[in-house]
Amino acid sequence: MARRKKLENTSLEEQLEYVEQEIRTKESDLKELRHKAKEIQKEIEEKQKDELFKALIASGKTIDEVMRFIKATGEDKIE
Numbered sequence: 001m002a003r004r005k006k007l008e009n010t011s012l013e014e015q016l017e018y019v020e021q022e023i024r025t026k027e028s029d030l031k032e033l034r035h036k037a038k039e040i041q042k043e044i045e046e047k048q049k050d051e052l053f054k055a056l057i058a059s060g061k062t063i064d065e066v067m068r069f070i071k072a073t074g075e076d077k078i079e
Contacts, residue, residue: 056066
């Protein structure tokens with residue numbers, strides 16, 4: 001494996017190139033991490049939807065009944 005030259009022993013141009021390459025690498029890593037975070041957030045939301053749907057089914061209520069309840073509860077809070 002090739003070793004990196006110590007920055008102190010290189011020209012300013014070489015130091016600049018090294019730093020710019022490090023920036024590109026870190027930006028790429030950051031982009032990947034942001035993408036991963038979005039994917040995880042989607043998984044969390046899907047899990048929550050599944051749990052909500054299972055609770056709806058287990059309650060024996062229809063979707064219309066639940067929607068009316070949610071709307072009525074929301075209206076109570078507005079008043």
